[in-house]
Amino acid sequence: MSGLQTLLTTHQLAAGYHVGGRPITIAGPLSVSIKAGQMICLLGPNGAGKSTLMRTLSGLQPRLGGHIDILGDGGASLHDPSRLARKISLVLTDPVRNSSLTAYSLIALGRYPYSSWLGKLNGEDKRIITWAMEVTGIGAYAERKMGTLSDGERQKVMLARALAQDTPLMMLDEPTAHLDLPSRIQIMQLLHRLARTTQKGILLSTHELDLALQVADEVWLLQKAGGGLEKGAPEDLVLNGTFEAVFDKEGIHFDKNTGSFHIHAGSSKKIGLTGEGASIFWTRRALQREGFQVMEEASLSIHADPTGWTLKSISDSQTFTTITALLQALRNQSIYNEDIH
Amino acid sequence: MVGRWVALCVLLVLIFFLDIAVGPVRIPLKSVLRIILSLPGEDKTWHYIVGQIRIPKACTAVIAGCGLSVSGLQMQTLFRNPLAEPSVLGVTAGASLGVAAIMLSGGGIITLYTIRELGISGSWLITLAGCLGAAVVMLLVIMISRKVRDNMMMLIIGVMVSTATLSIISIWQYFSDAELIKDYLLWTFGSLGGVTGTQLYILGLVTLTGLILSFLSSKTLDALLLGDNYARSMGVTIHRARVIIICSTSLLAGSITAFCGPIGFVGIAVPQMARSLFSTSSHRVLIPACCLIGTGLILFCDLIGQWPGNQTALPINIITALVGAPMVVWIILSKNNLSIYG
Numbered sequence: 001m002s003g004l005q006t007l008l009t010t011h012q013l014a015a016g017y018h019v020g021g022r023p024i025t026i027a028g029p030l031s032v033s034i035k036a037g038q039m040i041c042l043l044g045p046n047g048a049g050k051s052t053l054m055r056t057l058s059g060l061q062p063r064l065g066g067h068i069d070i071l072g073d074g075g076a077s078l079h080d081p082s083r084l085a086r087k088i089s090l091v092l093t094d095p096v097r098n099s100s101l102t103a104y105s106l107i108a109l110g111r112y113p114y115s116s117w118l119g120k121l122n123g124e125d126k127r128i129i130t131w132a133m134e135v136t137g138i139g140a141y142a143e144r145k146m147g148t149l150s151d152g153e154r155q156k157v158m159l160a161r162a163l164a165q166d167t168p169l170m171m172l173d174e175p176t177a178h179l180d181l182p183s184r185i186q187i188m189q190l191l192h193r194l195a196r197t198t199q200k201g202i203l204l205s206t207h208e209l210d211l212a213l214q215v216a217d218e219v220w221l222l223q224k225a226g227g228g229l230e231k232g233a234p235e236d237l238v239l240n241g242t243f244e245a246v247f248d249k250e251g252i253h254f255d256k257n258t259g260s261f262h263i264h265a266g267s268s269k270k271i272g273l274t275g276e277g278a279s280i281f282w283t284r285r286a287l288q289r290e291g292f293q294v295m296e297e298a299s300l301s302i303h304a305d306p307t308g309w310t311l312k313s314i315s316d317s318q319t320f321t322t323i324t325a326l327l328q329a330l331r332n333q334s335i336y337n338e339d340i341h
Numbered sequence: 342m343v344g345r346w347v348a349l350c351v352l353l354v355l356i357f358f359l360d361i362a363v364g365p366v367r368i369p370l371k372s373v374l375r376i377i378l379s380l381p382g383e384d385k386t387w388h389y390i391v392g393q394i395r396i397p398k399a400c401t402a403v404i405a406g407c408g409l410s411v412s413g414l415q416m417q418t419l420f421r422n423p424l425a426e427p428s429v430l431g432v433t434a435g436a437s438l439g440v441a442a443i444m445l446s447g448g449g450i451i452t453l454y455t456i457r458e459l460g461i462s463g464s465w466l467i468t469l470a471g472c473l474g475a476a477v478v479m480l481l482v483i484m485i486s487r488k489v490r491d492n493m494m495m496l497i498i499g500v501m502v503s504t505a506t507l508s509i510i511s512i513w514q515y516f517s518d519a520e521l522i523k524d525y526l527l528w529t530f531g532s533l534g535g536v537t538g539t540q541l542y543i544l545g546l547v548t549l550t551g552l553i554l555s556f557l558s559s560k561t562l563d564a565l566l567l568g569d570n571y572a573r574s575m576g577v578t579i580h581r582a583r584v585i586i587i588c589s590t591s592l593l594a595g596s597i598t599a600f601c602g603p604i605g606f607v608g609i610a611v612p613q614m615a616r617s618l619f620s621t622s623s624h625r626v627l628i629p630a631c632c633l634i635g636t637g638l639i640l641f642c643d644l645i646g647q648w649p650g651n652q653t654a655l656p657i658n659i660i661t662a663l664v665g666a667p668m669v670v671w672i673i674l675s676k677n678n679l680s681i682y683g
Contacts, residue, residue, distance in 0.1 A: 060574070119560035
């Protein structure tokens with residue numbers, strides 16, 4: 001990575017608000033950097049200061065302390081919107097529902113820093129707008145009004161607008177919120193590809209942990225408000241236990257082995273599970289949800305195969321065709337057991 | 342699109358001519374045309390009526406139509422609220438306060454003399470006071486706007502300033518003589534007549550300045566459609582843009598209110614009509630469209646006010662409210678797009 005240009009660096013940056021004249025630091029002090037071609041995911045629990053940090057880095061709110069350097073300007077362009085607009089483009093959570101604005105004219109607004117005083121577009125402007133629409137795949141609804149688009153389509157338009165702004169840095173605040181799973185994956189993949197092909201530095205905040213783990217070159221992990229920031233390759237952060245430390249809460253557990261969250265068993269009910277394929281995976285999920293601790297062998301055990309589920313206890317054996325029926329039987333059994341005790 | 346522009350222009354020329362042709366004194370169309378083209382041989386009185394009364398009045402209507410609708414458009418974009426118009430920022434209230442200050446400060450022999458001598462709308466003092474009142478309230482709002490980051494908060498502050506200003510006027514009225522209150526009330530009805538000669542040039546010049554300022558900021562206005570944060574990220578210096586837009590609005594609405602009285606509803610209704618008719622959000626298109634439609638609407642209202650056979654013309658403010666209110670309701674019902682500004 002040493003050959004890549006550094007686009008943004010911060011030194012001891014403190015981000016936060018003034019409340020009644022008193023500064024309240026929400027995130028920091030942070031010393032981080034964004035390099036060209038890098039996709040960085042900013043993660044953290046709600047209230048950790050993801051949006052505040054992003055707003056501070058993009059000049060939307062003043063920093064409380066420290067330095068931000070953007071492309072070697074010493075932070076000067078943070079106070080000059082017209083200069084900053086050629087360096088950082090944004091996708092925000094602010095709603096844009098102006099129904100008389102077409103997708104195309106909204107994307108064309110991305111050329112604001114370059115167009116003439118009247119906003120007339122030249123050939124170069126139009127070429128970049130066309131490219132932005134192609135990359136994001138919105139040619140089909142370019143002439144539709146914003147009010148008539150779905151959340152996913154609208155988000156792609158906002159992304160295309162940021163691309164049309166043609167800046168080395170892009171910052172996106174929760175670009176996948178409110179989207180369905182395929183759209184979320186699509187947008188993440190698109191951003192990942194863009195970082196590689198255009199050498200843009202992309203910073204995005206998200207709650208999609210598993211997606212972020214897959215596509216991010218680097219993860220910035222913000223701890224609780226006022227806390228510091230851990231950064232590194234996502235895999236490193238998983239292996240050294242940082243993820244667990246940040247996200248572990250009462251009753252929830254981050255599983256290092258699968259990279260996903262589990263609801264704690266919280267019970268000593270043990271159950272054995274054998275079987276194969278997808279069937280065993282989903283059966284385990286169901287059993288964990290029911291509060292069982294799933295292991296290889298126990299007095300009560302289940303064998304899952306594509307044809308059905310067999311529940312074996314010491315005295316008895318039953319077969320089920322759906323997980324619903326299996327779970328129902330387990331529930332009845334546990335009530336029965338409690339009655340005995 | 343070109344067809345709509347042409348149709349609008351033709352309609353406008355027609356209605357402009359009609360406005361000049363119709364009035365309490367019946368003058369044949371042919372003679373009106375001859376007088377407009379300054380051909381000789383027409384009646385002296387008719388010449389005077391058309392040249393000194395009707396044409397200045399129609400010109401005032403054009404100026405008021407352009408100014409009020411463009412300032413309404415700017416307010417709606419700045420506040421991302423389809424119900425915003427100049428009066429929400431207290432421009433109208435400020436101008437009213439200025440006018441009230443002159444008219445109601447009864448007992449002052451000089452002011453009374455001025456009003457009696459020059460007639461209500463002819464008084465320079467009143468005009469100046471109106472513009473000054475608008476400017477003072479606008480300055481107050483601009484000063485507050487330095488402290489406020491959010492345009493929605495600005496809207497609330499504007500409404501508060503406006504309400505406070507209007508209540509000052511009410512207090513003043515409460516302690517004034519009936520005679521003086523009547524004069525003031527007549528002014529609040531609004532009138533396009535009486536702006537003649539130099540006054541017309543001054544009003545035209547001030548309005549033109551405001552319109553040019555507005556057109557120069559059309560690109561900024563476009564960016565503001567996405568909200569303050571996006572606008573800033575695209576290179577708009579929000580505070581500077583806000584000051585320019587507020588200045589332009591107070592020039593437009595302040596001067597027109599001072600000269601013609603508070604004319605309502607044009608500022609709300611016309612921008613909505615322009616958006617529907619031209620189906621665009623680009624201010625490069627909307628500003629000229631608002632000028633054309635606003636001019637047409639005011640001329641139309643003026644025409645209704647002096648319906649042929651009617652000896653006394655109805656005040657313009659009554660007609661615009663009467664025509665404008667149902668129009669706004671109709672737009673809301675037919676478009677159902679009031680939520681578009683977020």
